[in-house]
Amino acid sequence: AIQMTQSPSSLSASVGDRVTITCRASQFIRKDLGWYQHKPGKPPKLLIYAASSLQSGVPSRFSGGGSGTNFTLTISSLQPEDFATYYCLQDHIYPNTFGQGTKLEIK
Amino acid sequence: QVQVVESGGGVVQPGRSLRLSCAASGFTFNNYAIHWVRQAPGKGLEWVSFISDDGSNKYYADSVKGRFTVSRDNSKNTVYLQMNSLSVEDTAVFYCAKAGSYMGALDYWGQGTLVTVSS
Numbered sequence: 001a002i003q004m005t006q007s008p009s010s011l012s013a014s015v016g017d018r019v020t021i022t023c024r025a026s027q028f029i030r031k032d033l034g035w036y037q038h039k040p041g042k043p044p045k046l047l048i049y050a051a052s053s054l055q056s057g058v059p060s061r062f063s064g065g066g067s068g069t070n071f072t073l074t075i076s077s078l079q080p081e082d083f084a085t086y087y088c089l090q091d092h093i094y095p096n097t098f099g100q101g102t103k104l105e106i107k
Numbered sequence: 108q109v110q111v112v113e114s115g116g117g118v119v120q121p122g123r124s125l126r127l128s129c130a131a132s133g134f135t136f137n138n139y140a141i142h143w144v145r146q147a148p149g150k151g152l153e154w155v156s157f158i159s160d161d162g163s164n165k166y167y168a169d170s171v172k173g174r175f176t177v178s179r180d181n182s183k184n185t186v187y188l189q190m191n192s193l194s195v196e197d198t199a200v201f202y203c204a205k206a207g208s209y210m211g212a213l214d215y216w217g218q219g220t221l222v223t224v225s226s
Binding site: 001032034036038042043044045046049050053055085087089091092094095096097098099100101 | 210219
């Protein structure tokens, strides 16, 4: 199975900061990657699909980039509601696989 | 509005079986694939299974292959996850999620159902 490695595992930041989370695939996955936001007690929420396409209704401060094996999720100006855990998910080949998650905490 | 609702979770002994259901509404069910994802206590998300819109294609995580079986009944707008030979490592919240027009995008999720495997 394809291994997805996210970094960092955790991140402290302040409201208004620009943050970037990275995800690296163990093999080439074209642009077959999504990003999800997960808050405790709630289901995950799709933010980005196909590496860089913004899901309908998601604020434009979220953006995705990359292709091949290296991908990024950037939040341009953190808002209080953005503090959560973020996961990448490769959908290039089955079994699909998630990264281990990046917990974004308030500094 | 689009809804997916999981049910069937509960407490089960190791080695026993359980069947989860995922009931959908608000969209043309037989046009969309469904994924199952789980989260064990204190752990990250784990992709579990996929079933295509017509049920002809099914895929599983290595950790559940041979023990879990996904199926769907399009006349009932429902997907099922039959889980056999459960172990304590299967304890998790199980989510079903609708795939979008881009099949890899899980665009609507249920609230999840908790499966606890314990003696």
